[in-house]
Amino acid sequence: MNKEQQDIQQEISLLDLWHIFIRHIWFIILITSIFFIAAASYAWFIVTPDYISNADVMVQLEQDSGTTTDPNFDLVNAFRLIDTVAELMEKDIILENALSRLEALGYTGLTISDLRSGLTVTSSSTSYFINISYVDADTELARVAVDAVIEAVIEETDTPDAFPVLTDKIRRTSMASEARYNSPNKILFAAIGLVLGGIVSVGIVFTKEMLSTHFRSKDEVEAVLNLQVLGVIPKMEYKETVNGKK
Numbered sequence: 001m002n003k004e005q006q007d008i009q010q011e012i013s014l015l016d017l018w019h020i021f022i023r024h025i026w027f028i029i030l031i032t033s034i035f036f037i038a039a040a041s042y043a044w045f046i047v048t049p050d051y052i053s054n055a056d057v058m059v060q061l062e063q064d065s066g067t068t069t070d071p072n073f074d075l076v077n078a079f080r081l082i083d084t085v086a087e088l089m090e091k092d093i094i095l096e097n098a099l100s101r102l103e104a105l106g107y108t109g110l111t112i113s114d115l116r117s118g119l120t121v122t123s124s125s126t127s128y129f130i131n132i133s134y135v136d137a138d139t140e141l142a143r144v145a146v147d148a149v150i151e152a153v154i155e156e157t158d159t160p161d162a163f164p165v166l167t168d169k170i171r172r173t174s175m176a177s178e179a180r181y182n183s184p185n186k187i188l189f190a191a192i193g194l195v196l197g198g199i200v201s202v203g204i205v206f207t208k209e210m211l212s213t214h215f216r217s218k219d220e221v222e223a224v225l226n227l228q229v230l231g232v233i234p235k236m237e238y239k240e241t242v243n244g245k246k
Protein backbone atom coordinates (compact mmCIF):
# COMPACT_ATOMS: atom_id res chain seq x y z
CA MET A 1 0.00 0.00 0.00
CA ASN A 2 1.49 3.30 -1.09
CA LYS A 3 1.52 6.53 0.91
CA GLU A 4 -1.47 8.02 -0.93
CA GLN A 5 -3.64 5.02 -0.10
CA GLN A 6 -2.54 5.16 3.55
CA ASP A 7 -3.46 8.85 3.73
CA ILE A 8 -6.91 8.16 2.24
CA GLN A 9 -7.47 5.32 4.73
CA GLN A 10 -6.45 7.57 7.63
CA GLU A 11 -8.80 10.34 6.47
CA ILE A 12 -11.67 7.85 6.26
CA SER A 13 -10.85 6.60 9.74
CA LEU A 14 -10.90 10.10 11.20
CA LEU A 15 -14.15 10.80 9.39
CA ASP A 16 -15.67 7.67 10.85
CA LEU A 17 -14.62 8.75 14.32
CA TRP A 18 -16.25 12.11 13.77
CA HIS A 19 -19.48 10.47 12.61
CA ILE A 20 -19.46 8.24 15.70
CA PHE A 21 -19.04 11.31 17.88
CA ILE A 22 -21.91 13.14 16.17
CA ARG A 23 -24.24 10.12 16.39
CA HIS A 24 -23.76 9.92 20.16
CA ILE A 25 -23.46 13.61 20.91
CA TRP A 26 -26.50 13.70 23.22
CA PHE A 27 -25.23 10.71 25.21
CA ILE A 28 -21.84 12.43 25.60
CA ILE A 29 -23.51 15.67 26.70
CA LEU A 30 -25.67 13.78 29.22
CA ILE A 31 -22.79 11.87 30.86
CA THR A 32 -20.57 14.95 30.89
CA SER A 33 -23.35 16.98 32.52
CA ILE A 34 -23.87 14.32 35.20
CA PHE A 35 -20.17 14.34 36.12
CA PHE A 36 -20.08 18.14 36.10
CA ILE A 37 -23.16 18.48 38.31
CA ALA A 38 -21.90 15.81 40.72
CA ALA A 39 -18.48 17.46 41.10
CA ALA A 40 -19.95 20.94 41.47
CA SER A 41 -22.52 19.74 44.02
CA TYR A 42 -19.81 18.07 46.05
CA ALA A 43 -17.65 21.20 46.09
CA TRP A 44 -20.47 23.66 46.80
CA PHE A 45 -22.84 21.71 49.06
CA ILE A 46 -21.27 18.53 50.48
CA VAL A 47 -17.62 19.01 51.43
CA THR A 48 -16.98 21.10 54.54
CA PRO A 49 -15.02 24.26 53.67
CA ASP A 50 -12.00 25.21 55.73
CA TYR A 51 -10.38 28.54 56.48
CA ILE A 52 -6.81 29.70 57.06
CA SER A 53 -5.23 32.29 59.33
CA ASN A 54 -1.56 33.22 59.54
CA ALA A 55 0.97 35.46 61.26
CA ASP A 56 4.74 36.04 61.26
CA VAL A 57 7.53 36.00 63.80
CA MET A 58 11.11 37.17 63.35
CA VAL A 59 14.35 35.68 64.65
CA GLN A 60 16.53 38.49 65.95
CA LEU A 61 19.90 38.36 67.72
CA GLU A 62 21.43 41.42 69.32
CA GLN A 63 25.15 41.86 69.83
CA ASP A 64 26.66 43.83 72.67
CA SER A 65 27.74 47.08 71.03
CA GLY A 66 28.88 48.75 74.28
CA THR A 67 25.93 51.17 74.22
CA THR A 68 22.22 50.81 74.94
CA THR A 69 21.07 53.24 72.28
CA ASP A 70 22.63 51.63 69.24
CA PRO A 71 22.39 47.80 69.40
CA ASN A 72 24.02 45.67 66.73
CA PHE A 73 22.28 42.65 65.23
CA ASP A 74 23.97 39.36 64.46
CA LEU A 75 22.27 38.63 61.17
CA VAL A 76 24.41 35.63 60.28
CA ASN A 77 23.62 33.64 63.42
CA ALA A 78 20.00 34.76 63.36
CA PHE A 79 19.67 33.28 59.88
CA ARG A 80 21.16 30.02 61.12
CA LEU A 81 18.50 29.75 63.84
CA ILE A 82 15.49 30.19 61.57
CA ASP A 83 15.08 26.52 60.69
CA THR A 84 15.59 25.54 64.34
CA VAL A 85 12.81 27.86 65.48
CA ALA A 86 10.50 26.69 62.70
CA GLU A 87 11.05 23.05 63.67
CA LEU A 88 10.62 23.82 67.38
CA MET A 89 7.14 25.25 66.75
CA GLU A 90 5.90 21.81 65.73
CA LYS A 91 7.39 19.97 68.70
CA ASP A 92 5.15 18.48 71.40
CA ILE A 93 6.39 20.86 74.12
CA ILE A 94 5.17 23.87 72.13
CA LEU A 95 1.90 22.25 71.02
CA GLU A 96 1.09 21.15 74.57
CA ASN A 97 1.52 24.75 75.73
CA ALA A 98 -0.67 25.95 72.84
CA LEU A 99 -3.36 23.37 73.67
CA SER A 100 -3.47 24.64 77.27
CA ARG A 101 -4.07 28.15 75.94
CA LEU A 102 -6.82 26.95 73.61
CA GLU A 103 -8.50 24.97 76.40
CA ALA A 104 -8.54 28.12 78.50
CA LEU A 105 -10.46 29.77 75.65
CA GLY A 106 -13.02 26.95 75.61
CA TYR A 107 -11.61 24.77 72.82
CA THR A 108 -11.63 21.43 74.62
CA GLY A 109 -11.25 18.02 73.03
CA LEU A 110 -8.34 18.98 70.79
CA THR A 111 -5.25 16.79 70.72
CA ILE A 112 -1.67 17.42 69.72
CA SER A 113 -2.31 15.47 66.51
CA ASP A 114 -5.31 17.68 65.71
CA LEU A 115 -3.26 20.82 66.25
CA ARG A 116 -0.30 19.54 64.26
CA SER A 117 -2.48 18.45 61.30
CA GLY A 118 -3.82 21.97 60.80
CA LEU A 119 -0.55 23.77 61.51
CA THR A 120 1.95 24.81 58.86
CA VAL A 121 5.23 26.52 59.66
CA THR A 122 7.33 27.86 56.79
CA SER A 123 10.62 29.75 56.75
CA SER A 124 12.23 31.67 53.94
CA SER A 125 15.78 31.34 52.65
CA THR A 126 15.87 35.07 51.89
CA SER A 127 14.47 36.64 55.07
CA TYR A 128 14.41 36.34 58.86
CA PHE A 129 10.67 35.79 59.06
CA ILE A 130 8.80 32.60 59.88
CA ASN A 131 5.17 32.23 58.82
CA ILE A 132 2.73 30.30 60.98
CA SER A 133 -0.63 29.30 59.50
CA TYR A 134 -3.50 27.18 60.75
CA VAL A 135 -6.35 25.63 58.76
CA ASP A 136 -9.69 24.66 60.27
CA ALA A 137 -13.42 24.68 59.49
CA ASP A 138 -13.90 27.02 62.48
CA THR A 139 -12.74 30.50 61.48
CA GLU A 140 -12.21 31.64 65.08
CA LEU A 141 -10.23 28.53 66.02
CA ALA A 142 -7.98 29.03 62.98
CA ARG A 143 -7.15 32.54 64.21
CA VAL A 144 -6.62 31.82 67.93
CA ALA A 145 -4.60 28.67 67.20
CA VAL A 146 -1.98 30.74 65.34
CA ASP A 147 -1.68 33.18 68.26
CA ALA A 148 -1.55 30.29 70.75
CA VAL A 149 1.39 28.65 68.96
CA ILE A 150 3.32 31.93 68.74
CA GLU A 151 2.71 32.78 72.40
CA ALA A 152 3.68 29.24 73.39
CA VAL A 153 7.01 29.29 71.55
CA ILE A 154 7.91 32.72 72.94
CA GLU A 155 7.04 31.63 76.48
CA GLU A 156 8.93 28.35 76.25
CA THR A 157 12.08 29.87 74.73
CA ASP A 158 12.11 32.73 77.26
CA THR A 159 11.86 30.32 80.18
CA PRO A 160 15.23 30.40 82.04
CA ASP A 161 17.56 27.51 81.12
CA ALA A 162 14.93 25.92 78.80
CA PHE A 163 16.36 26.94 75.41
CA PRO A 164 19.30 29.26 76.16
CA VAL A 165 20.30 29.58 72.51
CA LEU A 166 16.82 30.93 71.65
CA THR A 167 16.12 33.03 74.75
CA ASP A 168 14.75 36.48 73.86
CA LYS A 169 15.42 35.94 70.17
CA ILE A 170 11.90 35.44 68.79
CA ARG A 171 9.88 38.57 68.03
CA ARG A 172 6.22 38.63 67.07
CA THR A 173 5.78 40.85 64.01
CA SER A 174 2.01 40.48 63.51
CA MET A 175 -1.15 39.19 65.12
CA ALA A 176 -3.07 36.34 63.52
CA SER A 177 -5.09 37.52 60.54
CA GLU A 178 -8.84 37.04 60.19
CA ALA A 179 -9.41 33.57 58.76
CA ARG A 180 -10.11 33.54 55.03
CA TYR A 181 -11.51 30.84 52.75
CA ASN A 182 -8.95 28.18 51.90
CA SER A 183 -10.55 25.11 50.29
CA PRO A 184 -12.03 23.33 48.41
CA ASN A 185 -11.27 25.00 45.09
CA LYS A 186 -14.82 24.95 43.72
CA ILE A 187 -13.91 26.04 40.20
CA LEU A 188 -11.21 23.36 39.98
CA PHE A 189 -13.63 20.65 41.16
CA ALA A 190 -16.19 21.69 38.54
CA ALA A 191 -13.54 21.77 35.80
CA ILE A 192 -12.28 18.31 36.75
CA GLY A 193 -15.83 16.96 36.69
CA LEU A 194 -16.38 18.45 33.23
CA VAL A 195 -13.17 17.01 31.80
CA LEU A 196 -13.61 13.63 33.47
CA GLY A 197 -17.19 13.40 32.26
CA GLY A 198 -16.10 14.13 28.70
CA ILE A 199 -13.35 11.52 28.82
CA VAL A 200 -15.60 8.83 30.31
CA SER A 201 -18.51 9.46 27.92
CA VAL A 202 -16.31 9.49 24.82
CA GLY A 203 -14.51 6.38 26.07
CA ILE A 204 -17.82 4.54 26.51
CA VAL A 205 -19.00 5.54 23.04
CA PHE A 206 -15.86 4.45 21.21
CA THR A 207 -15.53 1.25 23.25
CA LYS A 208 -19.10 0.34 22.36
CA GLU A 209 -18.43 1.07 18.69
CA MET A 210 -15.24 -1.00 18.69
CA LEU A 211 -17.04 -4.00 20.23
CA SER A 212 -20.01 -3.70 17.86
CA THR A 213 -20.45 -6.50 15.27
CA HIS A 214 -22.58 -4.38 12.90
CA PHE A 215 -21.34 -3.35 9.48
CA ARG A 216 -21.14 0.41 9.13
CA SER A 217 -19.95 0.72 5.54
CA LYS A 218 -19.48 -1.25 2.34
CA ASP A 219 -15.73 -1.23 2.96
CA GLU A 220 -16.24 -3.27 6.13
CA VAL A 221 -18.47 -5.75 4.27
CA GLU A 222 -15.86 -6.21 1.54
CA ALA A 223 -13.04 -6.58 4.07
CA VAL A 224 -14.83 -9.21 6.18
CA LEU A 225 -16.55 -11.23 3.40
CA ASN A 226 -13.82 -10.74 0.82
CA LEU A 227 -16.50 -9.92 -1.75
CA GLN A 228 -17.11 -6.86 -3.85
CA VAL A 229 -20.26 -4.87 -3.13
CA LEU A 230 -22.25 -4.44 -6.35
CA GLY A 231 -24.64 -1.79 -5.12
CA VAL A 232 -25.74 0.24 -2.14
CA ILE A 233 -29.31 1.30 -1.39
CA PRO A 234 -29.14 4.93 -0.32
CA LYS A 235 -31.03 6.29 2.67
CA MET A 236 -34.13 8.03 1.34
CA GLU A 237 -35.51 11.21 2.84
CA TYR A 238 -39.17 12.12 2.36
CA LYS A 239 -40.52 15.62 2.49
CA GLU A 240 -44.05 16.68 3.37
CA THR A 241 -46.06 18.22 0.54
CA VAL A 242 -48.34 21.18 0.91
CA ASN A 243 -51.46 19.06 1.36
CA GLY A 244 -49.84 16.78 3.90
CA LYS A 245 -49.14 13.90 1.51
CA LYS A 246 -45.68 12.50 0.90
